[in-house]
Amino acid sequence: MLEQTVPILSNEHDTDLYSRLVLHAPQIAPLVQPGQFAHVRILPLKEALLRRPFSIFQVAGDAFSILYKTVGQGTGRLARMRSGEELSVIAPLGHGFTVPKPGGEIPLLVAGGYGMAAMYLLAQRSPQKGIVFAGGRRRVDILCEDEFRALGWEVRVTTEDGSHGEQGLVTQPLLAELRRTTAGRKLFACGPTPMLKAVGKIAEELHVPAELSMDEHMCCGVGVCLTCVIPVKARDGWEYERTCTEGPVFDARQIVWEVAE
Amino acid sequence: MNLSVQIGRLTLQNPVTVASGTFGYGVEYAQLLDLNQLGAVTVKGIRLNPVRGNPTPRTVEVTSGLLNAIGLQGPGVDGFIKKYWPFLKTLKVPTIINIWGTTVEEYAEVARRFDALGGVGALELNVSCPNIKEGGAQFGTDCQLLSQVVAACRRATTLPLITKLSPNVVSIAPYAQAAEDAGSDALSITNSVPAMAIDIETRLPRLANVTGGLTGPCLKPIAIKLVWEAAKAVKIPILGMGGIQSGADAIEFLMAGSTAVAVGTANFYEPQTALQVVAGIREFMRRKGIQDVREITGSLQAGK
Numbered sequence: 001m002l003e004q005t006v007p008i009l010s011n012e013h014d015t016d017l018y019s020r021l022v023l024h025a026p027q028i029a030p031l032v033q034p035g036q037f038a039h040v041r042i043l044p045l046k047e048a049l050l051r052r053p054f055s056i057f058q059v060a061g062d063a064f065s066i067l068y069k070t071v072g073q074g075t076g077r078l079a080r081m082r083s084g085e086e087l088s089v090i091a092p093l094g095h096g097f098t099v100p101k102p103g104g105e106i107p108l109l110v111a112g113g114y115g116m117a118a119m120y121l122l123a124q125r126s127p128q129k130g131i132v133f134a135g136g137r138r139r140v141d142i143l144c145e146d147e148f149r150a151l152g153w154e155v156r157v158t159t160e161d162g163s164h165g166e167q168g169l170v171t172q173p174l175l176a177e178l179r180r181t182t183a184g185r186k187l188f189a190c191g192p193t194p195m196l197k198a199v200g201k202i203a204e205e206l207h208v209p210a211e212l213s214m215d216e217h218m219c220c221g222v223g224v225c226l227t228c229v230i231p232v233k234a235r236d237g238w239e240y241e242r243t244c245t246e247g248p249v250f251d252a253r254q255i256v257w258e259v260a261e
Numbered sequence: 262m263n264l265s266v267q268i269g270r271l272t273l274q275n276p277v278t279v280a281s282g283t284f285g286y287g288v289e290y291a292q293l294l295d296l297n298q299l300g301a302v303t304v305k306g307i308r309l310n311p312v313r314g315n316p317t318p319r320t321v322e323v324t325s326g327l328l329n330a331i332g333l334q335g336p337g338v339d340g341f342i343k344k345y346w347p348f349l350k351t352l353k354v355p356t357i358i359n360i361w362g363t364t365v366e367e368y369a370e371v372a373r374r375f376d377a378l379g380g381v382g383a384l385e386l387n388v389s390c391p392n393i394k395e396g397g398a399q400f401g402t403d404c405q406l407l408s409q410v411v412a413a414c415r416r417a418t419t420l421p422l423i424t425k426l427s428p429n430v431v432s433i434a435p436y437a438q439a440a441e442d443a444g445s446d447a448l449s450i451t452n453s454v455p456a457m458a459i460d461i462e463t464r465l466p467r468l469a470n471v472t473g474g475l476t477g478p479c480l481k482p483i484a485i486k487l488v489w490e491a492a493k494a495v496k497i498p499i500l501g502m503g504g505i506q507s508g509a510d511a512i513e514f515l516m517a518g519s520t521a522v523a524v525g526t527a528n529f530y531e532p533q534t535a536l537q538v539v540a541g542i543r544e545f546m547r548r549k550g551i552q553d554v555r556e557i558t559g560s561l562q563a564g565k
Contacts, residue, residue: 219327
């Protein structure tokens with residue numbers, strides 16, 4: 001974990017909604033593990049106090065990138081930034097995905113919207129290629145499909161409005177695949193909480209191991225403020241653990257969904 | 262140039278610590294800054310037993326501030342000693358342990374446990390957390406209860422005691438005096454201010470706990486006034502806190518009557534703040550030709 005002010009190498013807009021920001025961070029980039037995140041100061045303190053967490057998308061040499069959706073004031077400002085401008089980042093943060101061992105499980109990745117971004121490094125570093133189940137509301141929400149295909153992975157797309165791939169929820173083709181076989185399969189998921197919960201339930205019912213990357217509101221990103229906690233099983237019932245530190249990736253069996261709601 | 266100050270018999274190499282609850286147990290920030298450059302490390306509030314804390318959402322950002330209702334989640338005395346003390350005791354700077362309880366006896370018991378531990382710099386008595394049903398602020402908003410808690414802890418330990426006072430009182434002076442009279446070595450002023458925010462789309466409170474405590478830059482003017490009032494009422498040193506982001510902010514607190522200051526919410530968004538505050542104080546002293554930081558304390562020119 002390092003705190004550095006680093007220059008933007010590029011900030012390209014895939015669409016009106018989604019952009020990719022590449023940061024030159026030679027000391028941070030080599031440290032990044034799949035599923036980790038960067039905590040970024042975007043707005044000046046007079047406009048907003050808190051940093052914003054973003055999953056790390058790709059790492060290449062001296063640089064790492066994030067893939068973000070323009071949703072509010074912060075990401076709106078980010079979308080207007082140009083190469084050469086600088087950002088303060090604290091990264092890499094969090095406990096990421098367990099990369100399968102050679103000859104180990106076949107990874108099945110389940111991504112909702114920009115959850116895809118958090119899984120790219122996992123796909124790239126996994127010795128076994130698997131299948132990515134990419135879901136979104138509309139065609140525009142299906143991101144970096146080509147990058148995963150370029151890694152030699154199969155990508156199965158679902159959209160809720162049927163504008164791209166199969167119509168429906170991402171869990172439908174996932175279930176179909178798991179009904180074919182669960183042997184030696186492991187699920188990895190990142191996306192909206194209802195999707196993660198559905199994946200967690202499928203994993204439980206079909207006895208497939210699963211790692212879920214939880215997306216929670218955060219302040220400090222380093223484990224002190226205790227904002228981003230989720231309920232996990234403990235010796236005497238359950239306790240709150242930090243998404244920024246013990247997570248964002250948790251073993252699905254650990255999460256106590258009944259309390260989480 | 263002298264930056265060191267005294268809080269009771271505790272010597273701080275500089276007048277800047279961190280506010281309890283904004284710095285975890287120190288170890289979380291050890292990779293990002295040199296903790297040994299601080300005046301002291303102040304850890305999150307600890308009671309006798311582990312505490313699960315409040316449901317989520319626990320924080321929400323508001324204009325120039327942060328609203329929180331964490332509910333003092335923590336490992337309890339034994340958990341703290343096992344998990345965090347081995348690291349803290351290796352630091353060259355003192356550790357201030359923030360303690361709380363739901364009864365006077367519990368405060369005293371926790372104080373006794375940390376007295377027996379050895380090597381603790383000071384105890385900060387949290388009698389002002391707005392986010393827990395029992396304990397916390399109920400002791401800080403009743404002068405008699407406050408006296409009892411401080412006196413019980415005074416009997417339980419010889420460690421320096423710092424009583425952290427609530428801003429949620431009509432006048433802080435009697436509380437400051439009550440803590441001083443009961444044997445407190447210093448005061449921390451102030452804690453978060455009870456507050457609330459609403460999501461107008463859902464008509465729901467933004468915090469699961471409904472209300473919370475407001476911290477951050479918007480709190481500074483309120484805290485400055487409380488420090489100024491308390492400083493006139495007591496002789497014991499004051500640790501000033503509330504929205505400090507810079508050396509200039511810290512100087513304001515010192516002029517109002519603080520002997521030392523604590524950086525709070527700023528740690529969440531800029532972990533280097535406390536060290537920048539130390540540098541800022543030093544720069545101010547150089548610019549003004551001040552040799553000893555203690556000369557700044559209470560140096561406000563106007564006012565009654």
